[in-house]
Amino acid sequence: MPSNQHLTLALVGNPNAGKSTLFNLLTGLRQKVGNFPGVTVEKKIGTFSLESGKQCKLIDLPGTYSLYPKSLDERVVFDTLYNYVAPDYPQLIIVVADASNLKRNLLLFTQVADLGLPVVLVLNMIDVASRAGITIDEQILSKSLGLPVIKLNSRNGEGVGQLKKLLENPPTAVQRKLFDTNVFAPALVAEVKAEFGLKSDYLAFHLAQQYGGMTTITESQRQWLNDATTRLGFTGQSFQAAETIARYSVISKLVASAVTLQEQSQSRWTYRLDNYxxxxxxxxxxxxxxxxxxxxxxxxxxxxxxxxxxxxxxxxxxxxxxxxxxxxxxxxxxxxxxxxxxxxxxxxxxxxxxxxxxxxxxxxxxxxxxxxxxxxxxxxxxxxxxxxxxxxxxxxxxxxxxxxxxxxxxxxxxxxxxxxxxxxxxxxxxxVFTVLIALVVPNVHWLxxxxxxxxxxxxxxxxxxxxxxxxxxxxxxxxxxxKKVEQTSFFVLELPPYKVPKWSNVGYTIVNSVKSFVFEAGKVILAISIVLWVLASYGPGDSIEVATSKAQASYVATSDSAMSEATVVQAAKLEASYAGRLGKLIEPAIRPLGFDWKIGIALVTSFAAREVFIGTMSTIYSLGDDAENTQGVLARMQAERDPETGGPMYTPALAFSLLVFYLFAMQCMSTLAVTYRETNSWQWPMAQLIYMTGLAWIASWLVFMALS
Amino acid sequence: MVMIDFWSLGVTLQLRISLDKTGLTKSNSQSNSTMPNRQKLASTLKQGETGVIDGFSNEGLSLKLLEMGLLPGSEITLVRSAPMGDPLYFHVAGYNLSLRKDEASTVLLR
Structure with missing residues (x-):
């Protein structure tokens, strides 16, 4: 077998079945977080290699109880499994089942198996199952299903070696019918199979029921399915209940032959903890x-x-x-x-x-x-x-x-x-909060x-x-x-048993979130800092030079002892720069809140991302620094004087007004973009922008009026 | 290979579900007004009490509940209710499941 061969795998399973733990266990830090095409459901892809050197690519699909989606997240599962032309189409599906709750977990498994794709069944949390007195004979299960079954404990890695060995020579697809769709709609299934060139009856059956919301078929295909189902009088939903019950009855027989349940006093830990x-x-x-x-x-x-x-x-x-x-x-x-x-x-x-x-x-x-x-x-x-x-x-x-x-x-x-x-x-x-609080709230301990x-x-x-x-x-x-938005509401929430957290999973979550912050948000912040530096250092024409000489002249004239000449000149320079002009432009609108044009600059740049506030403040104030002075932004802001009163610029009134402004204002391009993506309309992000910024202005104004 | 007579199963099921549907709408309206205790519902279980599921009164929700393992004939126990009386905390099909009161009232008990 050539060592550079690639195998693409997909992980499918119920929520709480330990899918992510297995994903982390197999791929370690070699994972990337992205989105499924066209939707913003998180897509985790990781890679790992087998002993032979064979490379595997593993896609983690959202957790679901069934192939019939009840939410947008769950829709991704069937859409991905159907979309066989996609470059990342999995060659093997790993279904992860919680062995301690086998029956419910096997429902999804029987559905996936009937799609006619190569499948492996992983019985995860085998330790929890054995503690609950459940013994599973995977040989019997494997024989009756006609596909490989592996017992695994993703918390300590037991059984992973066996899974990896299996992946060296992955099983091929078998057309099996744990449930026969011909009971319900033989004519339609035959037509869909012929039209779409499908081998699996069950895949065709799903297509006939799910075409309405699918993202991975074309409009003409959707139209064809709509016509065919109408012509044959097919009403998808009415078969689902019967199918589910039929599957459970198959599962009961499978489980009866392969699982022995030892009567054992059930662990009451979860109930005891839930008392509190x-x-x-x-x-x-x-x-x-x-x-x-x-x-x-x-x-x-x-x-x-x-x-x-x-x-x-x-x-x-x-x-x-x-x-x-x-x-x-x-x-x-x-x-x-x-x-x-x-x-x-x-x-x-x-x-x-x-x-x-x-x-x-x-x-x-x-x-x-x-x-x-x-x-x-x-x-x-x-x-x-x-x-x-x-x-x-x-x-x-x-x-x-x-x-x-x-x-x-x-x-x-x-x-x-x-x-x-x-x-x-x-x-x-x-x-922003940290710096402003540090400015006005004493660092003492209460009681x-x-x-x-x-x-x-x-x-x-x-x-x-x-x-x-x-x-x-x-x-x-x-x-x-x-009454614009119709509602169908299910709450229906599984309350999983309490578990000690697996610390490596916590670690991967931390690493992934920090990574995506540094590389996604960090790019924007860095770019804005550089743009800002340019805006604050240069002005239109010779305005900077003019402002400099003017400030030098006036400084000599008045000789204000509170500020050094360099500071006065720098302030004049900043005021004359592009950034200063922008700040001045919006100053009339923010003056009632106690903000000056320097804060105005920070507000403008914060629209890209709020955290830029601190960077902006330090850029603005550091322009006046000489080489030895590298104190933090906090000290710089403390040192800032109100040009009119000569007292501290950041009075409690101003600081709290600014705090409240940052608390409410919509100052984040990324959020607006993701709201647009999620709602698929500009109406929602625009409403957010106007509502939140309006709220911020009013609240800041009230706070400033009350405190000053 | 496990074999099963799907056809007969499907037919009886559909019959039962459609029967349930009609029976249910009636029992619901009754339980709200004159005869509150005629049809036992999962939402009327007392804390610690166990019932046996008979059927469902909401077709859309029943699909989800069936998938979650709430099959006719299986037992359902009310473990407790949330601090404000809703949602409810059930033990069913070997695990714990939370349903809102109005959702639990679509689960008919024998």
Whole structure:
């Protein structure tokens, strides 16, 4: 066998069957996260090699209970399995089944097997099954199914070697019928098979039922299927119930012959824990406690590595300044590139901690309990329990959070969730919050326990959260009244048993999220930092030179002792630059909020991504620095004086006004883009932009008026 | 190979589901007004009580529930309810499943 041969594999399975764990186990760090074509469902592809040197490409498909999709996420599974012309079309399907809940997991397996594709059945979580007294004879199962069955424990890697050995000589496709579609629609199935050139009856049967929503067939094919089903009077849905029951009866016989169940006192751990985790009062208290811990962690634990990164970047900047001669090149590298790079890297600790938390909550099975206890409350605001996941993920970043609304099957709830998710304070706002809080909130401990700055931060997150809820309520009632969006709502949520998290899975989640942040968002931030440096360093015509000489002249005239000549000249230069002009242009609109044109520049650049605020501020203020001065942006802002009063520029009134503005304003191109993609209309992102920015302006104005 | 008489199974099933549908609409309207306890529903189980599934009153939802292993004849136990009384926490088909009250009320019990 040639060693450069490629084998493309797809992982299919129920949610909670340990699919991702197996994926991580096989591919390690050799994984890439992308999207399925045409949709924004996350697509993870990884590679690994076998002992013979054969290369395997593994596609992780979304978890589903059936090939009949109930949500957009699940639709990807059948669409991918049908689309045999795609370059990544899998040559072998690995169906992962939870051995401790075999019957329900085998339903999806029998469906996939009947499609007539080469299939391997992996019985995962074999350890959990044996603890529950379930013994499975995989030989018998394999014989009656006519395909390979492998027992596996993806938590410790037991059985993986056997799977890899099997992949050296993968099984070929067998046309089998665990369920015979000819019971229902023999004529139609025959016609579809002939028209589409299919070998499998069951594939044709699915096509006849699913063509309406499929993304991997052409319009003319859809029309043909529509005509054929109408002509033959085929009503797809009415057969599904009968098919499912028939399959379960096949499964019961399979299981009866291959599985022995030892009566054993069932583990009561999950129920015992649920006495607390979903308890009337304890449940909410524990959830609030976890959130509290999360924010304290992001605020305090992350500060050490962040200081280290800051220190490293300053040292690097100093080094460059020492090596390179003064001039535009050194200036571009230190104040443009390195300042921007520092702005990206400094985020890593916070993102890592946040995703570690989210990942642990998901791994343990606690996240499903959050959905369970929050559903009733969320429904009051026009959302549902499943909106909690996007809203909580929104704390990290609205972009993946909005993508995760695909798990919500109710279209109206989903639109409301998408609309309000950006109001949750994302990690990009965090540095802005951190710096501004540090400016005006004293770093003391209240009752010797709670850090006051941490409490202020939590307060901001709560305000964001409640504004999201209230906005959801308003939007919900508007949508209900307009009756534009029809709804079919299933909640139906599995509550998996509690598990100790597999730490390597947590690690992969952290690595993937940090990687995608650094490479996706980082590119934008770096580019903007450089553009900004140009905008702040150059102006139209000779305006910069004119402003410089004017400032020098006037400085001599007044001789203000509070500011050095260099600072006055730099400020004049910045004011004359392109950036300064842009800031001045919008100054009248933001003056009532207490903002000046320098903050105006930051607001403009923040539209690309909020985190640019800090970079912008440091670029703007560092332009006045001499070579020895590389203090952090915080010190620079503290030193900034109000040109009118001579007092500190960043008064509590201004800082809180700015905090509130960043809390509410829609300042993220990526979020608008993903909202457009998810809703497939410009109406929604535009509404988000106008609503959130309007809300920000009004709230900031109120705060500024109240405090000054 | 396991063999099964699909045809007869399919027919009896369809019959039963369509029967259930009509029977159900009736029982639902009754349970809401005059005779609340005539048809036992999964939503009317008491904490810790077990019932046997008979059928469903909502066709769309029944497809999902069947796929999740809620087959006619199988047992369903109410483990507890959420802090605000809804959704409900069931043990069914060997695992734990959460349904909203209105969803559970479409599961008819014997």
């Amino acid at each position: 985790f979903v308890h009337k009062y304890w449940g909410f208290a524990i959830f609030m406690g976890i959130l509290f811990l999360l924010f304290q962690a992001i605020y305090t634990w992350a500060s050490y590595p962040m200081d280290l990164i800051d220190f490293g970047m300053s040292a690097l900047s100093d080094l460059v300044k020492a090596i390179l001669p003064d001039g535009p090149v050194a200036d571009l590298i230190t104040n443009g590139v390195l300042a921007g790079l520092g702005g990206v890297l400094v985020f890593i600790p916070q993102i890592a901690i946040l995703f570690a938390f989210i990942s642990v909550l998901e791994e343990t099975g606690y996240m499903a309990r959050v959905v369970f206890i929050m559903d009733r409350l969320m429904r009051r605001f026009g959302l549902n329990g499943k909106s909690v996941v996007p809203l909580i993920s929104g704390v990290a970043c609205a972009v993946p959070a909005i993508m995760s609304t695909r798990g919500i099957d109710n279209q109206r709830d989903r639109l409301v969730s998408i609309f309000v998710t950006p109001l949750m304070s994302c990690s990009a706002r965090l540095p 010797g326990l709670f850090n006051l700055q941490g409490l202020a931060l939590m307060g901001l997150y709560l305000v964001g959260f409640f504004s999201a809820l209230v906005s959801a309520k308003v939007l919900h009632s508007i949508l209900v009244r307009s």
